[in-house]
Amino acid sequence: MKLGKFKLKHYINYIVIGIITAIFSGIVLTGGRLDNSTLFLLEKVAISIILAVSLSLVVGFLGELSLGHAGFMCVGAYLGGKVAALLQPTLGNGPLAFLIALVVGCGAAAICGIIIGIPALRLRGDYLAIVTLAFGEIVKSLFQNTSDETFGGSLGLPTPRYDKNYLFIFAFILVLVTLAVVQNLMRSKHGRAITAIRDNEIAARATGVNVTKYKLLAFTLSAAFAGIAGVLYSYSNYTVQSAKFGYNYSIEILVMVVLGGMGNINGSIVSAALITFLNTKLATVLTGDLAVLQNLFYALILIVIVIYNNAPALKGFRDKYNLGVLVAKLRKKAADPSHVTDDKAKWDVVPTKISMDEILSVDVLPQSGSDEEQNGGVK
C-alpha cells in the first residue's frame, strides 16, 4: 500500500474520520435533515474520541495512570461555557465566539495540566493515580460550590447551545486536529523520548532525555485537549453540570483507552466511538422501568469484550479471525505482524501495549528514589 512516499496506513484514520464527517456534513449542508438525537450522538462521539486520544498520550505512551481526565474537561467546559455565555450579547453565538471559548477553555485546562504535571514528576503509579483522582474531585466540588452568578453552582452553568446544526462538523475538525497533534508528536523524536520514559525512566534519563520536560509536555497537551472536549461539551449541551465530571466519567475515558489497546491511537478512536454509541443506544432503548438495566448491559458488554481480547482460550480464534488476518486474506497476502520489512512502516505497533495489570500494579513500576537507596542503587 504505497503511493510513492505517502503511506496510506499512516493516514487511514484521518481518511476514515474525514469521510464520515464529509458524509454527515453533506447531508446537513445540502439541506437534508438529521434528527436531533443523531446530531447529539455525533457530537458526543467526537468529544469521546478527543478525550480518549488525549488520555492515551498520558496512559498509553507516557505510561502514567491518570484518573482525573474528566477534571480537565470540567475546567474546559465551565470556562469555555462561561466565556460563550459572556460573549453572547456582543458576538452572538457564531464561530468567533466559539473560537474564543475554545482558546480560553483549552488554555485553562492546560494550566491545570501543568499544575498536575508537577507532582507527576515525583509520583508514580498508584500515587499519581490518587493525585489525579483527587484533582478531578476537587475541580468538581469547586464548581459545584460556586455562587449562582459565577458558575451556576449546583444548578449548573447555562450555556448557549450552538444553534446551528453543524456543531458536529467543528467537533470532527477538532478530532482531526487532536489526532494530527498527538500522532505527529508520537511519530517524532519527542514521541520516542516519551515512550522511552515509559519503558525505562532511569535509562531514559541516563541517555539524556529531559524527563521533566517530556512528562510536563505530555500532561499539558493531554489536559489541553481534554479542555477542548470540555468546551465542545458545553456547546453541545444547554447546561454544564459538575456532577457529570466525576470519577465515573474519568474511568469511562480510561476504559476507552484500555479497551482500544494501550498506546494504540486507532484502537482508542474505535473503542471511544463504540462505547459512546453503546451508552447512548442503551439509554434510548432501555427506558422506563428497564432503565436500571442500562449499567448492567453496559458492564456485561465490557466484560465480554475484555474476555474476548485477553482470554488465552480464545487466542486461536482471535489469531484466525482478527481484522488484520481478514484484510490480508482479502489481499491474498500472509499477515505476519512479527516481521516488519521497513522500519518506518509499523510506527504504531512499536510502542506496544502495556498490559492492563502492568499499569495497575505497583511492583513492575520502576523504583522511586527512596527504593533505590534501600536496594543499593541502580544496578
Add this chain to the structure above:
Amino acid sequence: MAEYILETQNLGISFGGLKAAQDVNIRIKKNQIYGLIGPNGAGKTTIFNLLTCVYKPTTGTFYLAGEEMKGLSPDKINHKGIARTFQNIRLFNNMTVVRNVMVGLHYNPAYKCTVLESILRLPRHFKAEKAMRARAKELLRIFDLEEERNSLACNLPYGKQRKLEIARALATDPKLLLLDEPAAGMNPHETEDLAKTIRFIRDHFDMTILLIEHDMNFVSGLCDELTVLNFGTVLAQGDTKAVLEDPEVIKAYIGG
C-alpha cells in the same frame, strides 16, 4: 587539571551510617581503558551512580575534562559527556532496536527540532528524522546489529542486548563511557569478542572508557590502569599489572 578526562576528588557517599564509598580519587587520562574492580558490595556501581549523578555525593566532587560536574541532573550529565550502561540491562524493551539508538541521538544538536516543528511537520523534522535514522543505522552496523534493527529490543539475545546498550550510550556522543560489568553472563568466546569491541570503540570513537568487571583475565588483558575498591575505599590503584600482583588485592579477592 584538564589533562585528565575524569578526575574525582575525595568522592564519597554514605547512606545513613553506611559509608558506601569514601575518599575515592580516580584520575583517567584521555583514551585510557580504566578498570574499576573489587569484591561484591565494594561500591563499584555506587561510584557509577555518583558519576552519573543518580546519587549526590556527601563528600568530594568530580571533574569532567576540568569542568566540575557535581550536582547536575542525570540528563545534564549525559549532555556534558558521560554515558553509561547498566549492570542489569536497561533497554527500552518495547521499542525497536533502531529506535533505542535514536533515543540516544535525541539531544545531539545536529538533530535539533522543536516539539512545534515536529507537530507541524516542518522540513526540519523530516531532515532530523532522516539524519538520525541514518546515524543510528551506522552505529548499529558497527555493532553488527543492523539486521535486527526492526525487532523489539526485548527480543534480542542477551549478548546483543549488551551491545545495543553500548551503541545507545555511544549515540549520545560522550567523552567518557562507563560500562557496568559488560562481560557479565558472557562465555569466554563472547568475552574475547567484547574486549575487541571495547578496544575498537576506544580507537574508532576516540573514547575514554571506565569499566567495572569481575573477570580478571578480561581486565588484565584490556585495562591500562585499575582501581581496586574494597568496602567503599580504594585498596590499590595504578598500572594493571602492578595492581593485580599487589598482595593486599589478592587477599581481598581470595580472602585470608
